[in-house]
Each structure stands twice: as C-alpha cells, then as structure tokens.
Amino acid sequence: MKKDTIETLFENLEGTFDVHQTPHGHEKRFMDRLNAQQESKLSRNWWKPLSIAASVVIILVLGFTFLKSPEQSRxxxxxxxxxxxxxxxxxxxxxxxxxxxxxxxxxxxxxxxxxxxxxxxxxxxxxxxxxxxxxxxxxxxxxxxxxxxxxxxxxxxxxxxxxxxxxxxxxxxxxxxxxx
Known part of the structure; x- marks a missing residue:
C-alpha cells in the first residue's frame, strides 16, 4: 500500500523544522502585547454604544419638543x-x-x-x-x-x-x- 501523504510530507520536510528554544521572557512580552491590544479595543468599543445612546437621546428630545409645539399656540x-x-x-x-x-x-x-x-x-x-x-x-x-x-x-x-x-x-x- 502507498504511504500516507502526510507521512510523506513530514519525511520530505525532516530537518527543516525550527527546533530551537524561544528567548527568555518571550511569552510575557507576547501576553503584554495581547493585553494592550485588548484594552485598546475595549476603550474603542465604548464609543459605539455611547454614540448610539446620544443619538437616541437627541431623537427623544426633538420628538417631545415637536409633540409639545401644538399645545404652545392655539x-x-x-x-x-x-x-x-x-x-x-x-x-x-x-x-x-x-x-x-x-x-x-x-x-x-x-x-x-x-x-x-x-x-x-x-x-x-x-x-x-x-x-x-x-x-x-x-x-x-x-x-x-x-x-x-x-x-x-x-x-x-x-x-x-x-x-x-x-x-x-x-x-x-x-x-x-x-x-x-
């Protein structure tokens, strides 16, 4: 039977894999960067709900203003x-x-x-x-x-x-x- 294609692939790539150790503190630096990105996304994500809430408030204020207008003059x-x-x-x-x-x-x-x-x-x-x-x-x-x-x-x-x-x-x- 033929060899499995994955086994063939690994046999062909043998010896080309990067097997050295990562530098000391690499994981900490990676996690710090990841946390910084998540914090900046969180701070940017507040603008959307805040702008939507402000829009709703403006629409409500204008709506009440126009509803009261007919009562103000007869x-x-x-x-x-x-x-x-x-x-x-x-x-x-x-x-x-x-x-x-x-x-x-x-x-x-x-x-x-x-x-x-x-x-x-x-x-x-x-x-x-x-x-x-x-x-x-x-x-x-x-x-x-x-x-x-x-x-x-x-x-x-x-x-x-x-x-x-x-x-x-x-x-x-x-x-x-x-x-x-």
Whole structure:
C-alpha cells in the first residue's frame, strides 16, 4: 500500500523544522502585547454604544419638543365654533384682498403694494404672539378681542391700499385720455 501523504510530507520536510528554544521572557512580552491590544479595543468599543445612546437621546428630545409645539399656540378657532367661523371668514377675506391687491400691481404701485404686504407680515407676527398669549391666558376675552382686532386691521389695511391703487389706476387712465 502507498504511504500516507502526510507521512510523506513530514519525511520530505525532516530537518527543516525550527527546533530551537524561544528567548527568555518571550511569552510575557507576547501576553503584554495581547493585553494592550485588548484594552485598546475595549476603550474603542465604548464609543459605539455611547454614540448610539446620544443619538437616541437627541431623537427623544426633538420628538417631545415637536409633540409639545401644538399645545404652545392655539388658533382662535379652538375657542368655540363661532370663533372658528369668525376666523374662517377673516382668513378668506384677507386672502381675497391680498389676491385683489396683487392683481393691481404695476410699476407705479409696486412700492405701495410691497409696503402693504410688509405691514401685513408684521400684523401676522403680532397674531402669532397673540396665539401664544391665548394659551397662557386661558382663553381670556381680551386676547380674543385683540385677535379679532388684528384680523380687522389687516382687512382695513388691505381695503385701504386697494382703494388707493384703484384711484392711481383711474388717474393714470384719465391722464392718457385725449379730449377733443
């Protein structure tokens, strides 16, 4: 029978094996290096769980912040069904007046219209503050009246500017007419 291949391999490699003794303290140096590598891996392994925990905390904080946001400001419509109708009426009237105002925009009236829209933006910012005040005051009637007055001021401003722009348009048309 043929000799086993492993036996043949060892017979061929006989005399080439390294059989000398390892230097004194080799095992200690090897173990020190191995322990140092394991300690550095352990210190690096803490960053992953720590970063994951920090991410979870940030997500939770943002989540709670966004959940609390709707409670921090309330619309006029949240007071009663009548106030909801009032708010709907004012918002649609304001939007209609803004659309009408924008339709009259010409180079002569652009500055006046832009100024009016800036004042509307300021009134809207005041309304946002009133929404916060409504929550803090617990539906105080004075805050509700101030919110309604804010809507009325916006409509009055828009109507006033629309009438002035219409006047300018009429004057421009009259100047361009030829009289015989």
């Amino acid at each position: 619309e006029l419509a949240s007071v009663s069904p009548e106030m909801e109708q009032t708010q709907t009426f004012f918002v649609s009237a304001i939007n209609n007046e803004i659309d009408k105002l924008k339709s009259f925009e010409t180079p002569e009236t652009k500055a006046m219209i832009d100024d009016a829209l800036n004042r509307i933006t300021n009134l809207e910012e005041e309304y946002q503050q009133l929404k916060l005040d409504l929550v803090e005051s617990g539906n105080d009637k004075r805050v509700i009246y101030a919110m309604i007055a804010n809507f009325q001021n916006r409509i009055d401003l828009l109507e006033q500017v629309v009438s002035i722009v219409e006047e300018v348009k009429t004057l421009k048309t009259n100047e361009n007419e030829i009289t015989i």
